[in-house]
Structures are given as structure tokens and as C-alpha cells.
Amino acid sequence: MKQHLPVLPADIWECVASFLSLWELLPLISVNRALYNIVLDMKYxxxxxxxxxxxxxxxxxxxxxxxxxxxxxxxxxxxxxxxxxxxxxxxxxxxxxxxxxxxxxxxxxxxxxxxxxxxxxxxxxxxxxxxxxxxxxxxxxxxxxxxxxxxxxxxxxxxxxxxxxxxxxxxxxxxxxxxxxxxxxxxxxxxxxxxxxxxxxxxxxxxxxxxxxxxxxxxxxxxxxxxxxxxxxxxxxxxxxxxxxxxxxxxxxxxxxxxxxxxxxxxxxxxxxxxxxxxxxxxxxxxxxxxxxxxxxxxxAASKSDSDADHQPVPxxxxxxDFSAEVVADPLVLANLTSFKLPCLSTFDATLRCLRRSADMLTSLYLVDHFLGDQELTDLVGVFSHRPFDAGLQTLSPGLQSLGLVLTPTSVAVISDREEMGYPTRYLGGRSYPDWALSNLGIWEKRFIDTAHTVPKELKVMQHLARCIPGLQTFKGEPKSEGKVCRAWLEEVLVLEVVPID
Structure with missing residues (x-):
């Protein structure tokens, strides 16, 4: 007696297909019409x-x-x-x-x-x-x-x-x-x-x-x-x-x-x-x-006409x-932002003044072309320190779940060497934050490459911070104890990216 397989709704097959790559789905294209359409949609x-x-x-x-x-x-x-x-x-x-x-x-x-x-x-x-x-x-x-x-x-x-x-x-x-x-x-x-x-x-x-x-x-x-x-x-x-x-x-x-x-x-x-x-x-x-x-x-590249080919180039x-000065002078500029990416303005203080205009709403922040010193990092975090602290790591962002930091070698050494009681170590040493919602942490030493590659010193810093934050599950998106890539990226991300711009 011929048995008929149950007919599942198309959205169930779409859910199943979401866990497979196109190459894994290709052999299944003839199983039913739902998979046939899913494969063709993915391919084209x-x-x-x-x-x-x-x-x-x-x-x-x-x-x-x-x-x-x-x-x-x-x-x-x-x-x-x-x-x-x-x-x-x-x-x-x-x-x-x-x-x-x-x-x-x-x-x-x-x-x-x-x-x-x-x-x-x-x-x-x-x-x-x-x-x-x-x-x-x-x-x-x-x-x-x-x-x-x-x-x-x-x-x-x-x-x-x-x-x-x-x-x-x-x-x-x-x-x-x-x-x-x-x-x-x-x-x-x-x-x-x-x-x-x-x-x-x-x-x-x-x-x-x-x-x-x-x-x-x-x-x-x-x-x-x-x-x-x-x-x-x-x-x-x-x-x-x-x-x-x-x-x-x-x-x-x-x-x-x-x-x-x-x-x-x-x-x-x-x-x-x-x-x-x-x-x-x-x-x-x-x-x-x-x-x-x-x-x-x-x-x-600045162009040069034939008429001035034999003359010294104009500086x-x-x-x-000029852009920085106009931005700082106008209080309406760069307000109401939730995501912001820019090189630091002409001075770091000018950058902080502009960030304060959106300090209540920012959830994603990239600062490029400037390496933060210890005091600058403290001042930057201070821009968001007025936020409620009891619902997770909200000193930096509401519901912050992923944090990436690019630090100077000096900062990394201060954090990773417990004998040098620099500011980050004194502040975090012996503390525990079991209520923080932070689950992913990335530390880069004077570089930012958006991959899971980690050098030993960066791993040591992340492990040190993980002792203070029990909820941490991944380093740079990968499970702390495994080498597989973690795909469960969460929605709200605050990244302090401090790298030279190309």
C-alpha cells in the first residue's frame, strides 16, 4: 500500500531551508514544489x-x-x-x-x-x-x-x-x-x-x-x-x-x-x-x-593642467x-542619531560635544582614525553614563548585547597585566556584573579586522573581562570554547572602532 507523506506548509519548508546552504539544497530541488521554488529563488x-x-x-x-x-x-x-x-x-x-x-x-x-x-x-x-x-x-x-x-x-x-x-x-x-x-x-x-x-x-x-x-x-x-x-x-x-x-x-x-x-x-x-x-x-x-x-x-588625486605643468603644484x-567647526557651532547638526560613523573631528573634545547631542539614542557608534587613550575612553563612556544601569549594560547602550573595542598597545598591556594597576584593571578588578546583557565581546589591538582572528594578547584581555561579565558567550562572534563561527548575532550593537581610515 502506497504511503503519502504529509503535506507541510511552504513556510515550514522555508524554515528548514534557512539552516542549509544553496549547495546543500540543490540535491533536494526535486523533493517537492516548495523546495523547488526555494532553490530557484536562492539561486537567482x-x-x-x-x-x-x-x-x-x-x-x-x-x-x-x-x-x-x-x-x-x-x-x-x-x-x-x-x-x-x-x-x-x-x-x-x-x-x-x-x-x-x-x-x-x-x-x-x-x-x-x-x-x-x-x-x-x-x-x-x-x-x-x-x-x-x-x-x-x-x-x-x-x-x-x-x-x-x-x-x-x-x-x-x-x-x-x-x-x-x-x-x-x-x-x-x-x-x-x-x-x-x-x-x-x-x-x-x-x-x-x-x-x-x-x-x-x-x-x-x-x-x-x-x-x-x-x-x-x-x-x-x-x-x-x-x-x-x-x-x-x-x-x-x-x-x-x-x-x-x-x-x-x-x-x-x-x-x-x-x-x-x-x-x-x-x-x-x-x-x-x-x-x-x-x-x-x-x-x-x-x-x-x-x-x-x-x-x-x-x-x-588633484589634477594638473598643461598650463601649470612646469610650475610648482598648488598646496x-x-x-x-572647517567642517568640524561648522558642525560644532550648529546645535541642530548630528542630533537624534541612533547610528553614527565618522572620523574624529578636529579635536576629541569637539567629537564628544557632537556625540552628546544623540547620547540618549545612539546604539551604534564608530569612531575612526583616532586611537583612544585611557582618559579619552573614559570620557567617551561618560557621554552615555546618564543612562539607566539596572536593565543590562545600559551605561553604553540600551540593551547592549555586543561590544567591540580597538585599544592602543599600552591600554591592552595595562588591562592584561594584573601587576600594572592601570585604570581599567583597577576599575574592573574584583567586580562582577551578572545582570549585564552583554553576550559578545571583541578586543583588537590597534587594528580592526571584522573577523574572528585573535592574537594571544587580545584573547588574554577578553578572558580577563569575561571573568567580570558571566553572561559573555562569544568572543568576536565565536563561542568562547569552540572554533566554530557563531551566527547568532544580536540586533543592537555598539562598536567603538578606532582605526586609521584608508
Whole structure:
């Protein structure tokens, strides 16, 4: 008599699958329809087109099926290989082009177009673009789209592909990421108009563009594009490694009523951000909604024109001190934050003054490019010392469950050597905090690498602190007595990251 297995709801199978990797699930794809859908969703949820290989060619074939293509949620494209194919074919004998075409055709099943008589040198690249365009037109549920221009020529085929993405993703897209040199943004932005965009990330890549037209592009092209989405945006990232001064862009940005996260990476100097007032204005006008702010430096080499090639270069001065002074002077800036990441301001005291504005709400804090001394660490903790202490480690953060510290070698030595009764040892020695909610601890000695790798001195410090906090279960995310990675990361994290910025 044939026995029938009980039919479980799909959400039960999803729960089971959450404990398995894709490679462990692949053999189970034929067990039932639920696992079939789960495996295909995992396999095609995120697609990367960044190199032309067997995997990409086979994926393009699978994405011709609408039931597969509609499973794609995140699409990332670095289409440098298309320009590479075009250039390579232009300098390659026809016999090699024919063999390359056959390799592509065996996967894509496209009719051969390159023949010695026609001399079509870019058909291979054209065929790849054609297949990518066909696949994109079927991806009707993409929510995140990332495109890197990579010096592509704005050929009709490229623009047709970008227009296909705009048409297909018009309603579903929520996050857009664009990498391009400033000169290519004018063309690129005409192909990315979406209705419900919530997250926008713009990366101005390295270039040698200088001149008045660059200011016009920033003020008259990129700024209006950002402002167009101001009613729906909740997250905005602007990173510039361009050689232009980004002040016209920042000055022209309008208030974003629902902006919760702002990330800015600039070269804070007189060439690339001559006046930081525009950035301070953005922080001020959006202070009521901003809860997550990340600021940092990007690298951009100062350009030099032919006219001054034989002259001494003009000194490039930092504008970070100017930015720090304006931030400290405006009490509305950097208030109401729950997450904050930035290099220390011009002085550590200025940094503390800004942190006090959000001292009641901060749960995640990264301070980079500054190693905390013992007194500075004490002063930093003191910013949060007014919080209730009886519901866990709330001196630092409400419900704090994970703490990471990067200390100077001197501090590590003071903590780890019980004979040297430095401040941390005197303060923690003989104490016990059984009610603290802290379960994970990470100590790094003058470095921060977000892995579980630990040197003996760091382990000794963590073991010393663990004697004071009985609830500690993991060091850097790993069980204290095991080598396996602990995946049970908890939600609220306060990290004091004090490392040099790149």
C-alpha cells in the first residue's frame, strides 16, 4: 500500500531551508514544489554580470525563461567586458573572432553573424548585449539595481539595454546604485527614471575632468536627479573620487523629507570640497529624520593642467577643520542619531560635544582614525553614563548585547597585566556584573579586522573581562570554547572602532 507523506506548509519548508546552504539544497530541488521554488529563488535572487565566463553564459540562457527571470531581486552589472570584447575584436584576426563567436553561440544559441566577408567586428559583444537585454525585459520583480559604466561607449545597443532596464524596473525598483565618471552621468541618468525609489547611491569615479562644465553637470544634472526623488528617498549615499569640486552638487541638494540614512565620502580638501558648508546644510535641514549618518574620506588625486605643468603644484589644504567647526557651532547638526560613523573631528573634545547631542539614542557608534587613550575612553563612556544601569549594560547602550573595542598597545598591556594597576584593571578588578546583557565581546589591538582572528594578547584581555561579565558567550562572534563561527548575532550593537581610515 502506497504511503503519502504529509503535506507541510511552504513556510515550514522555508524554515528548514534557512539552516542549509544553496549547495546543500540543490540535491533536494526535486523533493517537492516548495523546495523547488526555494532553490530557484536562492539561486537567482541575486545576479552579478561582471565577467564573461561559462557561468554568465549559462545564466543568460536560464534567464530567458520568464518563471526564472522573475525570481531576480538584485541585479549588479559591471559591463567592462563588453567594451573589452569590442576592443579585442577590433584587433583580432577573423579566425579568432569566429572561434569566439562559436563559444558564445553554443550557450546563447544565436545565429552566427560574423563572417570573413561581412567583417562584423563587434557582433560578439552585440550578441551578449542582446541576450542581456532580453533577460532584463523579463526581470519584472527587481528591487535593487547596480550599474557601473566602466568607460563604455554610449552606443545604441548600450542605450537600448539601459532603457530596457528602466522600463522593466520602473515600478518594482527600490534601490539604485550608479558608478560612473562625471562625464558619463549625463547620459546614464536619462535611463534610470523610477517611480518608487527609496535608496540611491551615487559613486563619482576617478577621472581627469576639470572645468566649468563639470560644475554645470553637478548643479544642473546630478542635483536635479537626486531632488527628483526627494519625496520617496529614505537613504542617500554620495561618494566622490572625482577630481572636481563637489560643492555645486551639495549646495543644490534640497531637503529630503523622509531621509533616515545619509552616507558621504569626500576628499575634504580645498580642491575637491572647498567649502563644506553644503554638507553641513544637508545635515541640518534633514536633522529631524536622520537617524543614521556615515561620513568619511575618499581618495582623489588633484589634477594638473598643461598650463601649470612646469610650475610648482598648488598646496592642497584640508577642509576637515572647517567642517568640524561648522558642525560644532550648529546645535541642530548630528542630533537624534541612533547610528553614527565618522572620523574624529578636529579635536576629541569637539567629537564628544557632537556625540552628546544623540547620547540618549545612539546604539551604534564608530569612531575612526583616532586611537583612544585611557582618559579619552573614559570620557567617551561618560557621554552615555546618564543612562539607566539596572536593565543590562545600559551605561553604553540600551540593551547592549555586543561590544567591540580597538585599544592602543599600552591600554591592552595595562588591562592584561594584573601587576600594572592601570585604570581599567583597577576599575574592573574584583567586580562582577551578572545582570549585564552583554553576550559578545571583541578586543583588537590597534587594528580592526571584522573577523574572528585573535592574537594571544587580545584573547588574554577578553578572558580577563569575561571573568567580570558571566553572561559573555562569544568572543568576536565565536563561542568562547569552540572554533566554530557563531551566527547568532544580536540586533543592537555598539562598536567603538578606532582605526586609521584608508
Amino acid at each position: 535572487r541575486e545576479i552579478h554580470w561582471d565577467k564573461l565566463d561559462d557561468h554568465m553564459a549559462k545564466t543568460l540562457v536560464r534567464l530567458r525563461t520568464p518563471s526564472v527571470a522573475r525570481r531576480v531581486r538584485r541585479l549588479h552589472i559591471r559591463a567592462w567586458f563588453i567594451e573589452y570584447l569590442i576592443r579585442k575584436e577590433a584587433f583580432t584576426p577573423h579566425s579568432y573572432v569566429m572561434s569566439s563567436k562559436r563559444w558564445i553561440s553554443q550557450y546563447l544559441q544565436l545565429p552566427p553573424r560574423i563572417t570573413p566577408s561581412t567583417g562584423g567586428k563587434s557582433s560578439s559583444a552585440g550578441n551578449i548585449l542582446e541576450s542581456m537585454t532580453r533577460a532584463v525585459r523579463l526581470m519584472t520583480h527587481v528591487t535593487e539595481y547596480s550599474f557601473e559604466w566602466c568607460d563604455l561607449s554610449p552606443t545604441p545597443e548600450i542605450l537600448q539595454f539601459l532603457s530596457a532596464a528602466r522600463t522593466t524596473f520602473g515600478v518594482s525598483l527600490r534601490k539604485l546604485v550608479l558608478h560612473a565618471q562625471l562625464g558619463n552621468f549625463a547620459t546614464l541618468l536619462t535611463t534610470v527614471d523610477f517611480e518608487n525609489l527609496e535608496e540611491l547611491e551615487l559613486f563619482l569615479d576617478h577621472d581627469h575632468s576639470v572645468g566649468a562644465h563639470c560644475a554645470d553637470l553637478l548643479r544642473g544634472c546630478i542635483a536635479p536627479f537626486v531632488n527628483h526623488f526627494r519625496r520617496t528617498l529614505t537613504s542617500l549615499l554620495i561618494s566622490s573620487a572625482s577630481n572636481v569640486d563637489v560643492v555645486p552638487l551639495l549646495d543644490a541638494l534640497q531637503e529630503v523629507p523622509h531621509l533616515h540614512k545619509l552616507v558621504g565620502r569626500f576628499a575634504f580638501d580645498t580642491v575637491h570640497l572647498s567649502d563644506p558648508g553644503g554638507l553641513v546644510k544637508i545635515l541640518r535641514t534633514n536633522t529631524d529624520t536622520l537617524s543614521n549618518v556615515e561620513l568619511g574620506w575618499s581618495s582623489a 592642497v589644504l584640508s577642509t576637515w577643520a
